[in-house]
Structure formats: structure tokens, C-alpha cells
Amino acid sequence: MSETILNVEGLTVDIPLGSGTLHAVRGIDFALKRGETLCIVGESGSGKSLTSLAVMGLLGKRIQVGAAKLEFEGRDLRSLTPRQMQALRGDRMAMIFQEPMTSLNPAYTIGDQLCEALQLHRRVSKAEAMAQAADLLGKVGITAAESRLQQYPHQLSGGLRQRVMIAMALMCEPDLIIADEPTTALDVTIQAQILRLLADLKREMNLALILVTHDLGVVARIADKVAVMYAGEIVESGTAKAIFDAPSHPYTRGLLDCIPVPGKTKPGEPLGSIPGIVPSLVGDVAGCAFRSRCALANDACSETIPKRTASGEHMYRCVHETLISEVA
Amino acid sequence: MSGKNKREAVLELTGITKTYQVKQGMFSKPQPLKALGGVSLRLYKKDVLGLVGESGCGKSTLAKILLGLENPTTGEVLVDGRQIGPADRQLLARRIQPIFQDPYSSLNPRKSIEEIVSLPLVVHKIGDSVSRQKAVTKMLDLVGLPERSRRGYPGQLSGGQRQRVAIARALVINPEIVICDEPTSALDVSIQSQILNLLADLREELGLTYLFISHNLAVVEHLATRVAVMYLGRIVEEAPAGELFAGPRHPYTKALLESVLTPDPSLSVPDIHLGAQYPNPISPPTGCHFHPRCAAARDVCSTTPPPHLQSATSQVDCHLFRKGADGRSLVPA
Ligand SMILES: Nc1ncnc2c1ncn2[C@@H]1O[C@H](COP(=O)(O)OP(=O)(O)OP(=O)(O)O)[C@@H](O)[C@H]1O
Ligand SMILES: Nc1ncnc2c1ncn2[C@@H]1O[C@H](COP(=O)(O)OP(=O)(O)OP(=O)(O)O)[C@@H](O)[C@H]1O
Ligand code: SF4
Ligand SMILES: [Mg+2]
Ligand SMILES: [Mg+2]
Numbered sequence: 310m311s312e313t314i315l316n317v318e319g320l321t322v323d324i325p326l327g328s329g330t331l332h333a334v335r336g337i338d339f340a341l342k343r344g345e346t347l348c349i350v351g352e353s354g355s356g357k358s359l360t361s362l363a364v365m366g367l368l369g370k371r372i373q374v375g376a377a378k379l380e381f382e383g384r385d386l387r388s389l390t391p392r393q394m395q396a397l398r399g400d401r402m403a404m405i406f407q408e409p410m411t412s413l414n415p416a417y418t419i420g421d422q423l424c425e426a427l428q429l430h431r432r433v434s435k436a437e438a439m440a441q442a443a444d445l446l447g448k449v450g451i452t453a454a455e456s457r458l459q460q461y462p463h464q465l466s467g468g469l470r471q472r473v474m475i476a477m478a479l480m481c482e483p484d485l486i487i488a489d490e491p492t493t494a495l496d497v498t499i500q501a502q503i504l505r506l507l508a509d510l511k512r513e514m515n516l517a518l519i520l521v522t523h524d525l526g527v528v529a530r531i532a533d534k535v536a537v538m539y540a541g542e543i544v545e546s547g548t549a550k551a552i553f554d555a556p557s558h559p560y561t562r563g564l565l566d567c568i569p570v571p572g573k574t575k576p577g578e579p580l581g582s583i584p585g586i587v588p589s590l591v592g593d594v595a596g597c598a599f600r601s602r603c604a605l606a607n608d609a610c611s612e613t614i615p616k617r618t619a620s621g622e623h624m625y626r627c628v629h630e631t632l633i634s635e636v637a
Numbered sequence: 638m639s640g641k642n643k644r645e646a647v648l649e650l651t652g653i654t655k656t657y658q659v660k661q662g663m664f665s666k667p668q669p670l671k672a673l674g675g676v677s678l679r680l681y682k683k684d685v686l687g688l689v690g691e692s693g694c695g696k697s698t699l700a701k702i703l704l705g706l707e708n709p710t711t712g713e714v715l716v717d718g719r720q721i722g723p724a725d726r727q728l729l730a731r732r733i734q735p736i737f738q739d740p741y742s743s744l745n746p747r748k749s750i751e752e753i754v755s756l757p758l759v760v761h762k763i764g765d766s767v768s769r770q771k772a773v774t775k776m777l778d779l780v781g782l783p784e785r786s787r788r789g790y791p792g793q794l795s796g797g798q799r800q801r802v803a804i805a806r807a808l809v810i811n812p813e814i815v816i817c818d819e820p821t822s823a824l825d826v827s828i829q830s831q832i833l834n835l836l837a838d839l840r841e842e843l844g845l846t847y848l849f850i851s852h853n854l855a856v857v858e859h860l861a862t863r864v865a866v867m868y869l870g871r872i873v874e875e876a877p878a879g880e881l882f883a884g885p886r887h888p889y890t891k892a893l894l895e896s897v898l899t900p901d902p903s904l905s906v907p908d909i910h911l912g913a914q915y916p917n918p919i920s921p922p923t924g925c926h927f928h929p930r931c932a933a934a935r936d937v938c939s940t941t942p943p944p945h946l947q948s949a950t951s952q953v954d955c956h957l958f959r960k961g962a963d964g965r966s967l968v969p970a
Contacts, residue, residue: 353796353825452914466915467692496692496852497896504898504906523826526855526898530906549902567830569859570899576859576878577837580830586795 314484314517315341315364319377322359322368322541329592333359335541341534343484346511346518348528348549350564351538352587357521360538361487364519365404366394382484400430403478405471405488412474413462419473420458427480445476449506468499475503479510487519492527504531525568529553534622537561540598541590547623557617558625559603597627605629646679646718647846648703648733648814653677653712655698659919670919672698673709674870680814683840685847687861687878689854689893693918694867696850700816703848705729731761734807738819740799744791750777750802751787757810776805779842780835797828804835808843818850833860854897858882866890869916869926876951886953886967888931925956933957 322334334356341347349357363374366386379386381402389397398404406412414422423445424438433441439458446454449472462470471491478486488507492500508531511518522528528535532549537558545558556562566581574580585602588594596611597603603610609628618624653676658667672695680686688696701707702714705726714721714729721729734757737743744753754776755769764772773787780801791799800820807815817836821829837860839845851857857864858878865875866887874887885891892911914929916922922929928938935956943954949965959970 352827468915496690497854497898498691498892498909498911501896501898501906501909502911505908508906524898525826525900529900529902530898530904532902553900553902564826565900567826568900569833569855571855571858571882571897572899574859579834579837580859582830582834583827584831 313340313342314382315339315519316378316380317364317376318379319375320360320363320379321373321375322356322363323373323375325371325373326591332590332594333541334363335590335594337536337538337541337543339534339536339543339546341485341517341519343517344511344515345533346508346520346531347534347536348532349519349521349536349538350523350525350528352540352560353523354587355538356541357538358489361404361489361519361521365398365402365487366391367398367404396430399426399483400481401483402485402487403481403483405474405478405486405491407490407493413470415462417461418458419460419462419465423458423473423477423480426477430481441480442476445479446473448479448510449473449476450502451476468495468503471495471499471503472506475506475510479514482514483516485517485519487521489521490523491520493522493524500527507531525565537564540587540594542598542626543624544599544627545625551620551623555619555623557619557623558599558627559605560599561625563602644681647682647716648680649713649715649718650676650678650699650703651713651715653699653702653709653714655695655702655707656710668919671870671921672918673702674921675712676867676870676872678865678872678875680846680848681863682813682846683844684863685840685849685861687857687864688848688850688867689852689857689864690867691869692852695870696867697818699867700735700818700848700850703729703814703816704733704735727761731810732812733814733816734810734812736800736803736807736815736817736820739823740796740803741791741823743803744799746791748790749787750782750789750791750794753791753802754787754805754809757806761810763810772809773805776809779808779839780805781831795828796824797831800824800828800832801835804832804839808839808845811843812845814846814848816848816850819852820849821856822852829856836860854893855899866893869918869921871926871954872952873927873955874951874953876953880951886951886958887927887955888933888957889927925954 318338319336320334321336324331324333351357362368368374420439420442423442427433427438442458443454446457451457451472492503529549535549535552536543537545539560545561556565563583569580583602588598588601597614600606600610614626614628616624616626617630653673655673657670657672659670660667676699690696702709708723751773754773758764758769758772777784777787782801821832849861861878864878864881865872868889874890885894892909895907895909910932911930916926924939924941925943928934938956943956945954946958946960946967948967953967957970958967961968
């Protein structure tokens with residue numbers, strides 16, 4: 310059995326606003342082993358990026374992060390100083406951001422940026438770092454790596470830049486990579502190439518991967534585990550098979566009905582939809598946050614919502630307990 | 638109704654090229670970039686023409702030319718068989734309206750929803766204030782926004798509601814053709830489905846014709862009646878949607894379709910066997926622009942541009958095909 314490398318329990322993110330406190334992430338749990346891929350999906354604004362940033366320790370001082378447990382490789386991340394946290398980032402854990410242009414420095418060559426992290430965290434010469442950078446660029450499918458190292462970010466296409474970001478995250482051979490929408494800005498052929506690459510690298514290097522995305526096709530193809538977020542909570546989680554074959558939370562089911570699926574939905578026929586909008590999470594929030602949009606809602610939905618488990622790791626939060634068996 | 642090929646094209650493009658002058662370095666002199674290399678297309682009434690292709694292949698450039706926002710370098714735009722020149726922009730704008738990708742930046746945050754939706758009527762000097770108010774009421778109802786939202790501002794609306802406002806604004810002057818450039822890619826899937834359903838309903842109700850640009854092939858398959866596939870400034874294949882998705886001909890179309898990730902957890906990410914030699918639009922590959930990445934390429938592909946082949950319903954530009962003996966079908970070469 311492989312070891313758990315990330316263990317998160319009761320994670321909260323609170324943001325003070327003029328009008329009150331925004332409870333953006335409201336007590337979520339997840340754990341990840343080496344070699345596993347966790348996909349986080351969910352409505353825009355449900356707290357996916359904040360969750361990633363909280364784990365990486367990248368949220369500003371103004372934002373309050375709380376947790377019952379926040380452990381990485383057995384270390385309590387909450388006990389680390391900012392310096393220790395920075396030493397961990399880019400070394401043992403790395404993040405790939407959604408927009409590569411904002412996280413690459415336009416003034417430095419690709420080679421300099423790739424080598425920086427390695428030279429910062431390990432005692433290696435520039436030549437050694439460059440050799441490793443060239444090797445990694447090759448691995449992420451960039452040809453003519455030596456000449457690419459001399460180029461500046463603006464001289465590369467979007468797909469190439471995203472690969473450079475992935476190479477950068479891999480430079481120190483981290484144990485955990487968090488990728489926030491890494492392929493959203495890319496077209497489908499490049500997306501497929503990058504996802505294959507991530508899956509291969511994960512296997513080769515036995516690392517753990519958290520992928521944030523709202524593309525359910527990507528999730529189905531790459532996830533071992535899935536967490537579905539809605540309004541700051543994980544409303545359902547389980548293996549990819551459980552989530553796609555036996556979706557149980559009404560939001561998850563609604564989501565799966567919304568997308569056209571070649572061969573399943575009929576061209577031209579109306580798609581499913583989830584009417585209504587996400588409620589405000591400023592101030593006190595009680596009951597199920599999905600109830601204003603849920604066709605199955607009743608009075609009990611304004612009370613505390615039980616956490617239900619079915620077969621092993623499959624979990625969902627809903628007052629209805631028969632949903633899983635209905636589908637199975 | 639007579640045969641399909643006799644249907645009247647509401648919009649026709651013939652041999653459209655567009656060349657931009659671009660600088661590659663700070664001190665180098667500008668070089669020509671051919672964003673469109675001779676595009677011919679027909680849009681038939683009530684059709685939904687899906688336009689797909691790699692990032693940077695020229696889809697948005699084509700949309701801008703249709704909207705009169707850019708002039709083609711060469712080639713003609715015909716509306717109802719009549720040629721449209723630079724002086725006819727007003728006419729073009731009344732008949733062809735856009736819906737863009739980003740509903741957050743495409744609406745003026747300081748204008749009320751009523752002002753935003755009625756603006757095209759004001760610009761084209763259509764009606765008086767009373768009739769404009771009525772038109773706004775009708776549009777809000779049509780796109781499913783509550784009447785009270787007319788006094789609201791974009792900042793108070795969700796992404797899906799904003800995109801509805803953008804659709805109302807596009808439709809208020811009764812265009813016949815709507816150009817949708819990635820209209821749902823900035824939206825949640827739950828909102829995407831509402832907008833796709835709305836676009837389908839409006840097509841039925843108002844007899845609209847769409848040019849629908851998208852990276853999401855599942856969405857294109859769902860909505861489109863015809864599909865055109867672009868690669869590096871050229872249309873490489875065009876066919877009725879059912880035909881194209883059931884039997885793609887061009888190797889690039891095949892790679893595109895193989896890249897679609899259906900939500901099936903028993904499958905993994907496919908290997909699409911597409912080389913990573915992304916073309917440089919400033920010095921495109923010789924012969925077939927796609928040959929450096931094409932798994933099926935033959936010797937002739939690197940030297941000679943592919944033939945432009947037309948069947949009764951479709952077209953493809955590829956050396957792997959030739960015209961059948963009947964002159965109406967395409968067979969392997
Ligand atoms: N720095 C901040 N200040 C104030 N509010 C914030 C801040 N960062 C995030 N939020 C709010 O917190 C909520 C969760 O944001 P988050 O970025 O985690 O969403 P997300 O799930 O990643 O959404 P998306 O799919 O749109 O990227 C949103 O309502 C967002 O507006
Ligand atoms: N104003 C401009 N000046 C110079 N080059 C331009 C200009 N507009 C577009 N281009 C270039 O023309 C080509 C086609 O661009 P276009 O925006 O039409 O692509 P697209 O197919 O819409 O791509 P995407 O899917 O990424 O939106 C690209 O190489 C682009 O860099
Ligand atoms: S013409 Fe040749 S290179 Fe181009 S797509 Fe066809 S087979 Fe491939
Ligand atoms: Mg996010
Ligand atoms: Mg575009």
C-alpha cells in the first residue's frame with residue numbers, strides 16, 4: 310500500500326469583506342496517496358482555486374485559513390514558518406497555474422526560469438541545471454530543447470508555454486503537483502497531448518496530482534478520485550467510476566446532464582440544465598447551499614445535512630439517502 | 638424544396654485572404670502573416686455552421702471579416718448573392734450580429750441592461766423611444782430574463798445572465814445571421830447548457846442562421862448542421878455534421894475527433910499520433926500545410942498543395958482522396 314502524502318481535514322477559507330465574512334471554503338476533507346490523481350470539479354466560484362492555494366500556502370495574510378488537519382508527508386503545514394513553506398514549494402510540491410503567461414517572467418529566458426528553482430533548492434551548477442532543463446523539455450514533448458532554452462516566453466505559442474510550466478513544476482521532482490485548469494486555454498489536440506504527458510509523468514515519477522478543472526471529459530479520463538465542489542463544500546466524492554456511473558448528489562447529477570455526450574445526447578434535443586444561481590456565502594450559511602436550485606429539496610434541507618457514505622470511499626451530502634441505490 | 642445544393646446561400650465567401658504585417662523581434666522589419674489563405678464558404682438559411690480548428694488558425698479573423706470589422710485582403714463577401722463592399726458595413730451590421738466569448742468584458746458596466754439591449758436600435762436609428770422600450774421587453778422575454786432586470790446593471794448578473802443580455806442585444810435588430818465566437822467557453826457547464834438550449838430555440842422561433850465557432854467538439858456535434866474544419870488559414874474539410882462526425886476524411890479532422898474526451902471513466906486519454914511540430918504561420922510548411930504533423934502523409938504532401946475536392950455534399954483538401962468515377966463522390970486515392 311502506498312503512503313498518504315497529503316491529508317486535509319476540515320479546511321476552511323474565510324475572506325473578510327466590507328459586508329461581512331465570505332465563507333469561501335467551508336470545511337472540506339480529502340487525502341491523496343502517491344501515484345494518485347484527484348480531480349476537483351464544480352461551479353465557478355465554488356472555492357476550487359482557493360483550496361489549491363490554501364494547500365500551497367499561497368493565500369495572502371488577509372485571508373484566514375483554518376483546518377483540523379493539514380499534513381503533507383507527515384508534516385503539519387500549519388506549523389511551518391513562511392520560509393519553510395517557501396522551501397517546500399517548488400521543491401516537494403509545485404503548482405501549475407491556469408494562465409502560463411502570468412506566471413512566466415517575460416524578461417528572462419525559458420532556460421533561466423527553469424534553472425532558477427533547481428539552483429535555489431539544490432546545490433547544482435548552472436550547466437547541470439541547464440542539462441536537466443533540456444532533458445525535461447524533451448520529456449514534455451518540446452523538440453529542439455537547447456534552442457528553446459534561449460527563447461523568451463512571448464516567442465512560444467500557448468501550448469508550448471503550458472508545457473514549459475509543466476517542465477518547471479517538475480524540475481525538482483516534487484511529490485505533489487497541483488494543476489489549476491492546466492488545459493482550459495488550449496485546443497483539444499494539445500489538451501490531449503498535455504494530459505497524456507501528465508499521466509505518464511505521474512506514473513514514471515510516482516507523484517500525486519491534483520487537477521482542478523470544469524471539463525468533465527478530462528475528469529473521467531484522468532482521475533482516480535473526484536471531489537465535486539459546490540459553494541465551498543465537497544458535496545460528493547468518490548472514485549471516477551462511482552461519480553460517473555452512480556452520481557448521487559443532485560448537483561453532480563445535474564452537472565452530468567448538462568453536457569452533450571456524443572452518442573448519448575441526441576443532436577438538437579434540449580440539454581439538461583440547472584436553473585437558478587449560487588447563493589451568497591457572506592455571513593451565516595446553514596443547510597444545503599444547493600437547495601434553492603434543487604428539484605428534490607424539502608424542509609429538512611435547511612437543517613444540518615448528513616454525510617452519507619456508500620460503498621467504500623463514495624460519499625455525498627444530502628438529506629435523501631436513496632439516491633445511490635436508485636441508480637445502481 | 639429542391640435538392641440541398643440548390644438551396645440559397647444567405648452568405649457566401651469566395652477566396653477570402655487576410656494578411657497581417659507582423660514584427661517578430663524589436664528590430665526586425667514587418668513580415669507578412671497570412672491569417673487566411675483563400676477561404677470559400679457558404680452559409681445556408683437556418684443552418685448552424687460549426688467552425689472548428691486549432692488555436693490561431695484564423696477562425697476569429699474570418700468572423701471579423703463577416704462582421705465588417707476587418708476588410709479581407711482579397712476575396713469577396715456576398716449577401717444574398719450580392720457583393721458587399723466596405724461601404725455596405727451598415728447593411729452588413731443590420732443583418733449579421735455577433736455574440737462573443739466573454740460576457741464579462743463585452744458589456745459596458747456603466748450602462749443599464751435596457752440601454753445595452755436598445756443600443757443597436759439607437760445606432761441604426763430604428764424606431765422611437767416607445768417602440769425601443771417595447772423591443773427591449775420582447776427581447777428580455779425571449780432570452781428568459783425577468784422584466785425587472787432591465788433597470789439592472791451587468792455587475793448584478795451572473796455569467797449566464799450576462800450572456801443572455803449579449804444575445805438579446807444581438808437579436809434586437811432582427812438579424813438573419815448570428816456569428817457566435819466561442820459563446821459558452823467562458824461559462825460553467827450548467828450555464829453553457831442553458832445558452833445552447835436558448836440558441837437552438839431561437840433558431841427555430843426566428844429562423845436564424847448561425848456561424849458557430851468553438852473548440853468544444855461535443856458542443857459542435859450537438860448544435861451544428863454543417864461543420865467546417867480549418868487548419869492554418871484554410872478550410873481543409875467541410876461536410877454535413879452527421880457525415881463529418883461519422884466519417885471524418887481529412888487526417889486533421891480525424892485527430893480532432895480523436896481528441897474529444899467523452900466522460901467515460903473506463904477510457905483513458907487517447908494517443909492521437911499528432912506530431913508536435915506546430916506550424917509557424919509566417920513561414921507555413923510547403924505542400925500541404927499539415928504534412929509535418931500528418932501520420933498519413935505521402936511524398937507528394939510535402940511538395941504539392943493538396944487538391945480541392947468536392948462531392949455532392951462535402952469537400953476535402955487532401956492528397957489521400959480523389960474524385961470518384963461518378964464525379965459526385967470522394968474515394969481514396
Ligand atoms: N482575494 C479574494 N478576495 C475576495 N474574494 C475572493 C478572493 N479570491 C476568491 N474570492 C471569492 O471566493 C470564491 C471562491 O473563489 P475560487 O477562485 O476558489 O473559485 P473557483 O472554484 O476556483 O472558481 P472558477 O471555476 O471560476 O475558477 C469566489 O466567490 C470568489 O469570488
Ligand atoms: N491584428 C492582428 N495582427 C497580426 N496578427 C494577427 C492579428 N489578428 C490575428 N492575427 C494572427 O492571425 C492568426 C489567426 O488568428 P485568429 O484570432 O483568427 O485565430 P483563431 O482561430 O480565432 O484562434 P483561437 O482559437 O485561439 O481564438 C494568428 O496567427 C494570429 O496571431
Ligand atoms: S494532404 Fe497529405 S499531409 Fe495533408 S492531410 Fe492529407 S495526407 Fe496528411
Ligand atoms: Mg479557479
Ligand atoms: Mg478566436
